[in-house]
Structures are given as C-alpha cells and as structure tokens.
Amino acid sequence: MAKMSMSKLGSNIGTIMFVLAILKNWFPQELGDIKRHLQRLIRYLYPYITVTFDEYYHVNDFVRNVAYTAIERYLNAHFSPRAKGFRGGVIGGCKSVFLDMDCYEEAIDEFEGAKIWWSSRDGEMPCFKLTFHRKHKDIITQRYLQHVVDEGRAISIQRRQRRLYTNTAKATWTCIAFDHPSTFDTLAMDPKKKEDILNDLITFMKSEYYYKSIGKTWKRGYLLYGPPGTGKTSMIAAMANFLKYDIYDLELTSVEDNTTLRKLLTHTSSKSIIVIEDIDCSLYLTGQRKKKKDEVPVKKVDAMDKKKKGSEVTLSGLLNFIDGLWSACGSERIIVFTTNHVEKLDPALVRSGRMDMHIEMSYCCFETFKVLAKNYLNIESHELFATVSQLLEETNITPADVAGS
Numbered sequence: 216m217a218k219m220s221m222s223k224l225g226s227n228i229g230t231i232m233f234v235l236a237i238l239k240n241w242f243p244q245e246l247g248d249i250k251r252h253l254q255r256l257i258r259y260l261y262p263y264i265t266v267t268f269d270e271y272y273h274v275n276d277f278v279r280n281v282a283y284t285a286i287e288r289y290l291n292a293h294f295s296p297r298a299k300g301f302r303g304g305v306i307g308g309c310k311s312v313f314l315d316m317d318c319y320e321e322a323i324d325e326f327e328g329a330k331i332w333w334s335s336r337d338g339e340m341p342c343f344k345l346t347f348h349r350k351h352k353d354i355i356t357q358r359y360l361q362h363v364v365d366e367g368r369a370i371s372i373q374r375r376q377r378r379l380y381t382n383t384a385k386a387t388w389t390c391i392a393f394d395h396p397s398t399f400d401t402l403a404m405d406p407k408k409k410e411d412i413l414n415d416l417i418t419f420m421k422s423e424y425y426y427k428s429i430g431k432t433w434k435r436g437y438l439l440y441g442p443p444g445t446g447k448t449s450m451i452a453a454m455a456n457f458l459k460y461d462i463y464d465l466e467l468t469s470v471e472d473n474t475t476l477r478k479l480l481t482h483t484s485s486k487s488i489i490v491i492e493d494i495d496c497s498l499y500l501t502g503q504r505k506k507k508k509d510e511v512p513v514k515k516v517d518a519m520d521k522k523k524k525g526s527e528v529t530l531s532g533l534l535n536f537i538d539g540l541w542s543a544c545g546s547e548r549i550i551v552f553t554t555n556h557v558e559k560l561d562p563a564l565v566r567s568g569r570m571d572m573h574i575e576m577s578y579c580c581f582e583t584f585k586v587l588a589k590n591y592l593n594i595e596s597h598e599l600f601a602t603v604s605q606l607l608e609e610t611n612i613t614p615a616d617v618a619g620s
C-alpha cells in the first residue's frame with residue numbers, strides 16, 4: 216500500500232512539474248515564485264525521508280565507505296533468496312564458495328514496526344538508498360542503522376580471509392593467508408580438557424562487558440606445554456579457526472629491543488592470537504626476575520646466531536608486552552606461549568593473570584588415539600583402540616608419531 220502511494224505521489228509530482236514547465240514559457244516571472252512555494256509545500260507534505268550511502272566517501276576517493284560494505288552484506292544475508300543475479304567468491308583459501316546478490320531490485324525490511332525500503336544504484340557512483348516514513352525517524356537513525364551495520368560487520372568477519380603474520384628484521388609484520396586445517400574436531404586430546412578449553416574460549420569471546428566492568432584489558436593468556444609433537448601448534452591453529460582470529464607468530468629472537476617489541480605490539484589488530492613458540496628457547500631463563508639495572512637480555516640460543524648481536528629484549532620488557540600499559544592498545548586478544556620445558560620458565564611469566572590457562576599436551580592415550588585413528592585411518596573399532604592404547608601406555612608415543620606412521 217505504502218509503496219503504491221509513494222509511486223502515485225511521485226507520478227503526481229512529476230505531472231505538476233511538467234505542467235509548470237509548460238506554463239513557465241508563458242508566465243516566466245510569476246511561475247518562478249509559485250514553483251518555489253510549491254516545492255516548499257511538497258517538501259513539507261512529503262512524509263518520507265531518504266538516506267543515501269555511497270560506496271566511496273568522496274568521488275576519486277579510494278577509501279570504501281564501511282557502512283556501504285556492511286549494508287551490502289546485510290541485504291545479501293536477508294534478501295538474496297529472491298534475487299536472480301549473483302556474484303560468486305571464495306572464503307578461506309578456496310574452501311567455501313559464497314554467492315552475493317548481483318543487483319537488488321528492491322528490498323523491504325521491517326524493524327520495530329517500521330517499514331524500510333532499500334534500493335541500490337549501480338554505475339559510476341554505486342550507492343544504497345534507504346527510504347522510511349518520517350514518523351519512524353528515531354527508530355531508524357538511532358537503532359535500525361546500527362543494527363544493520365553490526366550485523367553486516369559480523370558477516371564480514373565470518374567471511375574474512377584470516378592472516379598469519381610474522382615479524383621481519385625491520386620490526387614490521389608481514390603476512391600470508393592463514394589456511395591451517397586443524398580444528399578442535401581433528402585435535403587429539405582428552406575430551407574433558409578439550410571441552411574446558413572450548414568453554415573458556417567461548418566465555419572469553421562473550422566477555423567484553425565483563426572485562427570493561429572490572430577494568431581489565433580484554434585479553435587472555437594460554438600456556439601450552441608438553442613434549443615435542445603432542446599438538447601445541449595444532450592447538451593454536453584450532454583456536455584460531457574456532458575464534459576466526461588472525462595469528463601473529465612473534466619470533467622473539469629477532470626483535471631488537473623492548474621498544475621494538477612495543478612497536479610490534481601496537482601494530483597488531485584486535486581479534487588476534489599472538490604466539491611465541493618455544494618461549495624457553497627465546498629467553499635467557501633466569502628463574503627469577505632481576506632488578507632493572509642487571510636485567511638479563513633475551514639471548515639467541517641458536518649457535519648460528521651467536522656471532523650476531525643478541526636481542527636486547529628483557530624479561531621485564533616481555534612482561535610489559537603481555538600486560539603493561541601498552542598492552543591495552545588493542546582488545547580481544549589472546550596470547551599463547553608454547554614450551555617443551557615448562558619447569559624452566561620464570562614464574563613471573565606464567566603466573567595466573569598473565570597465562571590464565573596452563574594446558575598440558577601429552578603422549579598418546581586411549582582417547583587421543585581414537586581421534587587420530589579416525590583422522591588418519593577412518594577406523595572406529597573399540598577393540599582396536601583398547602589394544603593399542605594398552606601398548607601406548609607402556610611407551611611414550613606422541614600424536615605426531617602416530618600421524619607420521
């Protein structure tokens with residue numbers, strides 16, 4: 216009904232304008248005034264408001280309007296079933312294909328009892344146009360638009376190609392597409408432990424308000440320890456895949472000093488996992504934190520690196536990196552340390568509050584073998600698991616040994 220009355224009103228206005236244009240030839244002066252008054256009256260009587268979202272902020276601008284992208288995602292998610300033309304794309308290193316509506320004929324949305332008309336314009340300056348009755352102005356401007364942008368952004372995050380970053384000698388990050396196949400389903404470990412970790416991650420993701428309310432930066436630390444080949448790296452990849460976060464793989468031994476470390480930290484994004492693997496090999500382990508003046512710098516332990524100048528990063532610099540003032544320059548971040556020798560780590564580094572959850576990755580047992588057998592052999596025989604797990608308990612076989620054989 217409203218759509219019909221809108222188009223009727225539009226055609227009436229068109230007719231009036233046409234008649235006015237003809238009469239203007241006969242009475243140019245007088246009609247000019249009448250036209251102005253009429254336009255004012257029409258503006259006053261026209262009950263609809265239109266808002267336009269251009270694809271780019273300005274003509275010749277390369278910065279895409281973030282609201283435009285969010286609206287595009289929102290409309291696709293809600294109205295694509297009725298569309299006839301699609302544009303295709305891939306997410307996550309060619310794993311899944313998505314289809315976007317190619318062109319929107321028109322979409323009608325409803326929100327808190329308000330009707331909203333969406334239309335789009337293609338061409339040189341593509342845009343989305345939104346029309347609504349002026350009596351719903353508050354609903355639309357104060358809540359609906361925010362709802363559209365939030366939902367659109369959430370969809371963008373789901374689709375985003377995630378990245379794996381590493382630090383360069385020039386104290387910057389370089390990245391490639393992150394496409395590790397490990398998930399919590401393929402990860403072989405004690406099911407109860409796995410469930411605890413998953414619940415912890417879910418709670419973390421939902422805790423923005425909690426962290427704010429207690430005055431803490433929204434971040435969490437995990438220490439993964441255990442013998443080589445027990446799945447520490449696989450666990451990090453599974454976490455990133457589950458949370459849909461980027462990974463910053465920090466090679467601490469190539470960080471020059473504390474200032475560089477701080478700079479690297481400020482250049483990481485939110486929704487990311489910062490990883491320092493084999494932390495015991497990166498740090499010169501004192502067992503105790505030294506006083507500032509005789510702090511021991513991080514040393515490169517690799518014989519090849521001995522000739523080079525060692526990193527000047529100190530333990531205190533690393534502690535500040537984790538939870539000093541500068542660590543508050545981002546949010547929703549996870550820090551993961553891995554080590555094969557947990558006993559060698561400085562207690563200050565792994566105390567709760569810094570490393571909130573300590574996770575032991577261990578040798579194969581019945582439960583881990585079950586997952587590995589399913590992953591690699593597609594076998595689900597209980598008798599076989601029982602026999603093999605008995606053998607496994609007498610030896611120290613890692614999941615990597617099983618995977619490799």
Ligand SMILES: Nc1ncnc2c1ncn2[C@@H]1O[C@H](COP(=O)(O)OP(=O)(O)OP(=O)(O)O)[C@@H](O)[C@H]1O
Pocket residue numbers: 401402403404442443444445446447448449450555576613614615616618
């Ligand atoms: N718990 C596990 N679940 C599934 N696969 C595993 C597990 N542990 C190891 N693997 C397999 O072994 C390979 C090596 O494991 P991974 O690199 O995750 O171990 P790690 O503990 O990080 O080893 P390191 O301490 O030597 O870095 C993985 O690519 C995977 O195929």
